Each structure stands twice: as C-alpha cells, then as structure tokens.
Amino acid sequence: MKPEEFNHTIVPMRAGLKEQARRMTGDDALAEDLVQEVMLRMWSMRQSLERYSDKRALAVTILRNMVRDRWRHSRLEQGKPYDGGEPVAEDLTAERHDEAELVRLIVDHLPPLQARIFRMKEIEGYDSKEIMQITGCSAESLRQNLSRARRKILSDFTKLTRMRVKNNVDDTTGRTLS
Missing domain, CATH: 1.10.10.10 (Winged helix-like DNA-binding domain superfamily/Winged helix DNA-binding domain)
Structure with missing residues (x-):
C-alpha cells in the first residue's frame, strides 16, 4: 500500500478508533496514545494490508489487543498474575x-x-x-x-x-x- 492510499484508507479511521478506545479505557489521553500506536502498527504493516479485506476490523482488533496488553501489564506490575479474566475483585491468596x-x-x-x-x-x-x-x-x-x-x-x-x-x-x- 502506497502512502497516499494509506492516508486515504486508514487515517480516516482514526476518529472512530479514538472513540472506541475512549469507551474501552475511560481515559482520553490513553485513548489517544493507543490510537497512535494502532496507526503506527498499521503503517508498519502497510505492505501487507492488501491481504486484509476489512482493514477497520484489523485496526479494531489491534486496538482491543493493545488495551488487553496494557491491562495485563498493569496487573503484572502490581504483582497480580493474569488470570484470563477482565478486572474483578481481588481474591488471590x-x-x-x-x-x-x-x-x-x-x-x-x-x-x-x-x-x-x-x-x-x-x-x-x-x-x-x-x-x-x-x-x-x-x-x-x-x-x-x-x-x-x-x-x-x-x-x-x-x-x-x-x-x-x-x-x-x-x-x-x-x-x-x-
């Protein structure tokens, strides 16, 4: 994918991705950071984007995975092992x-x-x-x-x-x- 094509196809998704990231995280600054990372990841894979029929679904999947990664990472930093679930009340022994x-x-x-x-x-x-x-x-x-x-x-x-x-x-x- 050429840069002009990327700007025409992928960049317009930015606003929708930011809104989705804001809903997922509840934080405007973090949402902006995540969307920027998604855009960078999409840019780095621009040569292989043609093989994806739904580029928006790809971007949303990348965003969702990044949100999960950050949540898991924050749990690990707090000394709480990842248990496969979403944030819940603590009951670790x-x-x-x-x-x-x-x-x-x-x-x-x-x-x-x-x-x-x-x-x-x-x-x-x-x-x-x-x-x-x-x-x-x-x-x-x-x-x-x-x-x-x-x-x-x-x-x-x-x-x-x-x-x-x-x-x-x-x-x-x-x-x-x-």
Whole structure:
C-alpha cells in the first residue's frame, strides 16, 4: 500500500478508533496514545494490508489487543498474575502470589527467545501468527521453543516447590520453619 492510499484508507479511521478506545479505557489521553500506536502498527504493516479485506476490523482488533496488553501489564506490575479474566475483585491468596512470583523468576532465567515467546503467548495473549511475525520464527521453531519453555518452567517449578516443602522454608522470609 502506497502512502497516499494509506492516508486515504486508514487515517480516516482514526476518529472512530479514538472513540472506541475512549469507551474501552475511560481515559482520553490513553485513548489517544493507543490510537497512535494502532496507526503506527498499521503503517508498519502497510505492505501487507492488501491481504486484509476489512482493514477497520484489523485496526479494531489491534486496538482491543493493545488495551488487553496494557491491562495485563498493569496487573503484572502490581504483582497480580493474569488470570484470563477482565478486572474483578481481588481474591488471590499469598500462596498464589508466591507461585506467580516463582514462575516469573523461572521465566526470567530461560534463554531469551524462549522467555520472549512464552511471555508473548501465555502472558500477553498474542496468537502464534503474531509471534511468528514479531520474532521471525517459523511455526515449527515457535512450537519447539514454546514447548521447551513450558517444560523447563514446569520442571523448575516442581523442583523448587518440592525443595521448599522438603526444607519447610518460609517463602516470605527464606527462614527454615521449626
């Protein structure tokens, strides 16, 4: 898609996207930021936009995913694991929080590509096609890296939890309980 075509087709969607973003977030400034990010993403994929029959639906999907990503990210920054739902009243126990923190630490120690792919797929909710586009991985490579990451996380999590139980260690202080 040429720049003139982009300006004629995509840019006019901006006002409608901003209104939708405002409804989704309740914040004018955040809505403007999100729409700007959508426009940048659409611009970066302008060479492949012809293959999408409904460009507005694509823009709305990108916007919706960005809103979800920001919500998930804010939950993670607050130490609240993403539970797959929308914002609800908190009922997380200290144990779940500790387990989530342990998984975060394990993910931080994975090889960089595996950690990135795992975060994008399991935490940020990207689909496989998006991850392949972003990382440049083939479908087989993506599947293998994700599988290896999951196995390593499960293995390390199991080992560490068994060690905690065996040693009867208090997760919050690191002191042995007697």
